[in-house]
Every structure is written in structure tokens, then in C-alpha cells.
Amino acid sequence: MCGIVGYIGSKEKTINVLLKGLERLEYRGYDSAGIAYLDQNQIQLIKKSGKLNCLEKSVDRNLLTEMGIGHTRWATHGEANEINAHPHRHGKIVAVHNGIIENMNALKKELEEKGISFVSDTDTEVFVALLNDAFEKYQDMKKAIEYTMSKVEGSYAIVCFNEDDKEHLYVMKKDSPLLIGVGMGEMFVASDYQAFREFTKKYVLLDDFEYGIIGKNAWHIYKDGKEVEKKLEVLDEQDILSNKEGYDCYMHKEIYDIPEVLTNLLTFYETKEIHSIPDYCKYNKIQIVACGSAYHAGCVGKNLFAHFAHFPVEIEYASEYRYQPILADEHTLVIFVSQSGETADTIHCAKKIKEMHIDSLAIVNVYNSTLSRLTDYVYYMRAGEERAVATTKGYSSQIALFIVILREWMKAKNTWTVSLEEQYQEGKRKMLQVIQPCFKNFEHFSWISNIISKPMNFFIGRQSDYALSLEASLKLKEVSYLNSSAYAAGELKHGTISLVEKGTPVFAIATDKNTYEKTKSNLMEVKARGAYVILTTLDTVDQEIDVDEKIIVPDVGALFQPIITIIPFQLLSYQVAKSLDLDIDHPRNLAKSVTVE
């Protein structure tokens, strides 16, 4: 989603820092980009629709200027064209924005009645016009900011500057992340520290309703008119900067990262005592709240708790949870799952739970992200930077953390038996042993042309195989744009089977030994109606079954099986997208960090 960069400091560095920062934020997903800087005391704007290289071609990298702002835009209000691209300017002020101004129509009307006209369809332009109008009235940026913040509703991370003040950048924050990178004689501003981590490891995190004035040697942050003291954070070195390392795209590379990520993660949580563990005995209910693939990882977690701990877990999409009555109390643990830790819907739910003083735990990847600071307990995924929009190693590490939490939970309740510990150790050993050879086996599916060009793909499974079907289906559609849906295997016959015709691809995932025979019957039902059936099952079950294709995965035991079973589907999605020559790491319309509702 939108990425913000700002810089004040060395005139030789400004343009380079802005473009580098925008490159580092590309992974978030965007459809236009732009920069603004001061040249001969005048604001200059360069904006382009499309990818960053369109902007880069129009920018003179040798240009000398001490201050600038940049933006990658993921369209919310108005088409992804040059006019709607950020930065936006009104009068003396130019700004970039991440978030959504919810009362833009009312504000726009008020400003239009004063004779102010607008060129774009964006809510950002309304914000800038309001700020400029306030500046014209008060002739003081701080007062103008305070007035503007009191008028706007919604979410915003804003960086702006005033044409008449080449000494300062101004920032404002509510519900969208914003950080100040602190250098020597230079300052950075960004929506994510990836944008400036090459230049400084020190940063300050802004909290909601804070605003600031940033000079090249000092920053001042305010809230409600008063200056606030801020803690200087230092970037965690375990959060290693990622590059493609010879792979053709990040998604492919990140799938191959999985074994190392899991080895490190499991070792860390088995040996380190430093993370603070909730008093699990206190809870009689778990609620899992997440979005997208993180929700699908939660579905696997729910299954693990049902089958191993016989403990009921509720799971909800964050976008739904936040609008329903919260049926939780002091005996409930709410688990939020999020790779980025910045997903707006998830953050809103975490804030609500915090206000209600209900215990919360985050499974999160990005260190010091908003979610990690809102919850009582944090289990870092330790997956390293994930740059492909479609999550792979992130999803796998979320599942691994559910296994870690299940083990801790059952140990706390004295229900983790010797035999379960043996299953865990043996499952982990096998999983880590077979995962590399799996990559080789599933690196080339000869039959993918049979699914490309079909109007619909179905994924079916039961229990954890159903949870995996949800993720396999999402992965395929997001990177390859092939239409696909996942169903609980037993549900197909209650309506959807009417869509199955000759050649319709149906992926049946049947690795759960308890339901294998039942899923087998369901796939025979679709086979009888002409479906092209691709069965995924274990190397330890009887595979004498008449299907079109088989994906045989090694049996590593029920605890760790989901981690292995999803691998062929991650690789399949990558292969299909590659054969269709698509932009695998940046699928159209998608964003890595979904910071709007």
C-alpha cells in the first residue's frame, strides 16, 4: 500500500535517498509514484503513473536540493493516473499521504464554498488544501497542523513542507505508520524503516495524534499542543535486509527460505526463555483475528488446538470482528496474526481489545510494528524481510508459531504427554529433513497447461486440509489471476458441484488420515462429472485411486503436515504466474501492507 519517504539533509543525497527509499517500499504494492523537492526556493513536482522506473527516467539524479518527499500510491480515491498521484500541492504546501480521509466530501464542500478548486479526485488533495487554508489564516505551520488534525477524520500518515521554509519537514500521524530516521546532520521520514535502513539504524516511532517538525539536526514531536518525549529505537539486526540472491523473483526465493526460517524459529522458541509467555491456565477461550493468508494460518491453528488440545478456538476476519459485539472477557486470549503488523483492520481490533483490557498476543513478523506494540505478548515470526506481495515463508512461520504456542499451552496445562513430545520431535525432524527434496519434486508440474485457460479451479479438503485449500486457492488466484475457490470437501455437493463440468480442475487435498476416505468419495463424485482431478495425499496412504494427477507429499505427522503440504501449492502458483509472464512479486491491485480498511 502507499509508501512515504521524506528527507532533509545533504543536497547531494536528497534525490538518491528519495528514489532508493521508494524502491525499498515497492514491495508494498502501488500503481503510481512521485516526488517533490525545492529548487531555487520553488516546489518542483514529478509524478508518473505505473512503476517506479517511469518516475526514475524523469528525475535528474544529479539535482542538488536539501529537502524532498516521495510517494508510491495505491489508489483509493480516484484512478491510478498522474493527476491523482502524490505529492499534492495547494498554495505553499506540498504533501504525501498514506491513509484515508473519511470526511473528505464534507471538507471539500466547505473549501469549495470558499472558492478553492481541486484538480484530482483524491482525499489527499483535500487534506493539503485544508492545511494550506489554515496556514494562510494562521501564518504558522504548527497552528495550521493542529487545526487541520482537529478537522479531519480517518487515517493518515502525512509528510509535507512549505515552499517558504526550506529548513523543515512537517509530519502528522493517525492510524497509519510513520517513523523518523535519525542521522548525523540529516533526517529521514518513512512509512516503514526499510526505506531508510541503508542510511541509519536509529529511528523514532510516531504514535497516533502526534505531529512533528523535523530539521536536519533535530526533531520535535507534539501532541495536543505539548512537546512529547520520544524513545530512540535501534533497528534489530536480526531483521536482515533481503535480496533475490539469484532467484528470478522474491516469491521463489522466499519459498526456498522456508527451511532456514523454520529451523531458526523452532530452535529459538525451544531454547530461549526470554520471550514472555502468557499464563495459559487462565484462559477458557481463544479468539484468533487476522486477514487473508494470516487468517488461513489461523484456521490451521484452530484445527491444531481442536485436535491436539481438544480446545475450542474461534476465528474471525479482522474486518468482521471489529464491527461485531466482542464476546470476550478476562478469561479470553485474543491472538492477532499479521506478517506486517500494520494491517489496518487487524490494528483496529487490537486497539479495541486493548481498550477493553482483554489479554492479547501477536504473531507478527515486523519488529516494533504497530501490532507488536499494541498487544500484551509478542511472538515474532523471525522470518526476515518478506518482499513478495504473496506471502509464503510468512505463512509457514505463522503455522510453526501455532505449533509452538500449542506446545506451550498444553505444557502449561499438564496435558503435553511424553508421547506428544515424541510426536513433536519426530515430526519436526522429518519435516526439516524432507522439505528441501520437496522443492525439487515440485519445481515442475508438467500439467499446468490443463488448468490455465479453464474458467474456474476448485480446491477441496477437510479439516486442516480445508484450511490449506483456502490458502492454496488464494495463492493461485492472487499471483496468476486464475479464478479459483476453496470448499470444505463435503460442501461441494450442496450447490457448487453444479459448476463442475468436463475438464474443470479440482484440487483435492487429502492428507488427514481420519478423513481421507471421505474426501476420496467427494473427489470421485466430481470425477464422475468430468472434473480434472489433482489429488494431494501422503506417501504413506494407499494411492490406488483413479485421478488425473497426483501430488504425493511426505508424511511428517499431523502436527507439522500443513507446513509440508502447502509447499507444492506455493510452487504451483509461482509456476503458473511465471508461465503467464506475470509480475509475480507485485500482482495487480494488491498491496503487501494493507494500511487502509
Ligand code: F6R
Ligand atoms: C496473501 C497475503 C495477504 C495477507 C493479508 C494480511 O498472500 O499476503 O492475504 O496475508 O493482507 O496481511 P498481514 O499478514 O500483513 O496482516
